[in-house]
Amino acid sequence: MTRRFVPRTLWSVLMLASFGAAATEGGIGRPITAQQVYSDAGIVPPTPGFALSLASIYFSGDLDGSRQVSLGRTLGVGLDATAIYNIANLTYVWNTGPGRWNFASAIGLPVQYTKAEIGISGPLRSASVSDSNTHFADMLFNPLIAGYHISETEHLALSVPFYAPTGSYDPDRLANAGQNTWTFSPTIAYTHLLKGGGEFTAMAAFDFYTRNDDTDYKNGAVFRIDAMWTTTIAPQWHLGVVGGWIEQVEDDTGPTADKLNGFKGRSVGLGPIVTWSGKIGNQPAAFSARWVYDVEAKNRPKGNGVSVSLTLPFM
Numbered sequence: 001m002t003r004r005f006v007p008r009t010l011w012s013v014l015m016l017a018s019f020g021a022a023a024t025e026g027g028i029g030r031p032i033t034a035q036q037v038y039s040d041a042g043i044v045p046p047t048p049g050f051a052l053s054l055a056s057i058y059f060s061g062d063l064d065g066s067r068q069v070s071l072g073r074t075l076g077v078g079l080d081a082t083a084i085y086n087i088a089n090l091t092y093v094w095n096t097g098p099g100r101w102n103f104a105s106a107i108g109l110p111v112q113y114t115k116a117e118i119g120i121s122g123p124l125r126s127a128s129v130s131d132s133n134t135h136f137a138d139m140l141f142n143p144l145i146a147g148y149h150i151s152e153t154e155h156l157a158l159s160v161p162f163y164a165p166t167g168s169y170d171p172d173r174l175a176n177a178g179q180n181t182w183t184f185s186p187t188i189a190y191t192h193l194l195k196g197g198g199e200f201t202a203m204a205a206f207d208f209y210t211r212n213d214d215t216d217y218k219n220g221a222v223f224r225i226d227a228m229w230t231t232t233i234a235p236q237w238h239l240g241v242v243g244g245w246i247e248q249v250e251d252d253t254g255p256t257a258d259k260l261n262g263f264k265g266r267s268v269g270l271g272p273i274v275t276w277s278g279k280i281g282n283q284p285a286a287f288s289a290r291w292v293y294d295v296e297a298k299n300r301p302k303g304n305g306v307s308v309s310l311t312l313p314f315m
Helices: 012-016 255-259
Strands: 049-071 074-093 101-121 126-136 140-149 154-159 187-193 199-209 222-234 237-248 266-280 283-298 302-314
Touching (some): 074 126, 222 266
Antiparallel strands (some): 154 187, 283 302
C-alpha cells in the first residue's frame, strides 16, 4: 500500500489528544464545543518519531442568571466563566512499518487561567462573588493511539485518552484549573481526504468521570461529536467549517447534584476554521485557528471559543 499522504500527515497524530477546560463540576466540564477535532485526526502516520504541539483555547460564556450551579462547595445562581487553556502535547509515533496499522502515544501538560463569577443569595441581600487564578491543569495521557488505514483516502484512529487529577484544586475556591477527578474518554476519529487537498474529519467520544471525593459530586457521562470540513483556498492553506455537539447522557449524582435535578448539560456550536501546513525553516509544521459560537446551550455557559495551535515534528 503506497503512502501518498505521508508528507501531509507527519504532524497530524498530535491532534488526537483532545482539548478540554477543567472549570467547574456544574459548569463547563472538560470538553469545549467543537474544540476537540483537528485536521487529519483520524490518521496515525507511519513515519516514526517525536512531535510537539502547542495550543491555546480561549472560552468566555455565561449561564442563565436564574439557574443554580455548583462551584466546588459553593452553590450559587448564574455563572460568568472565562478559561484560557494552554497545552503542550508531546507525541511519539512508534516504528511499526508501512502496514495498515500504525501506533502512537501522547502526553499533554496544560496550564490554565480560570475566572468564575456567580451570585450568592444571603438572608439580607444578594451579592456577586468572583475568583480567578492561573495554575497547572490536569495532565492528559494517551497511552496508545491505534490508526487503521482503510485506503489512501480513508482512515480511522482509536484511543482511550484520560485526564489524571494532577491540577490545582481547592473545593472552597470558585475557580480551579483541576477537576479533582479522573476522566476516561474512549475515542474514535475518522478522516476522509478529499480531492484537491481538503478533508472531512469527525471525532466522537464518551467522557466518564470518577467521583470528586472532596465534594461527593460525580459528573454524569458525556457524549460528544465534532466534525470539520475544509477545502483548499491557496497553496498550503485550507478554509472550512467546524461544528460540535455535547450531550450529557447521565445525571450528575451526589447531594448537591440532587438539588440541581441532575444538571444534565448540552451544547451545540459552529464556526469557521483555517489551517496551514508547510515548513518553518527546513522542518515541516502545521498551524490551525478557529472560532466557535455556541448556537445552543443548556446547563452550560453559552459563549464563544477561539483556539490556535502550532505543531512541529522532530525525528
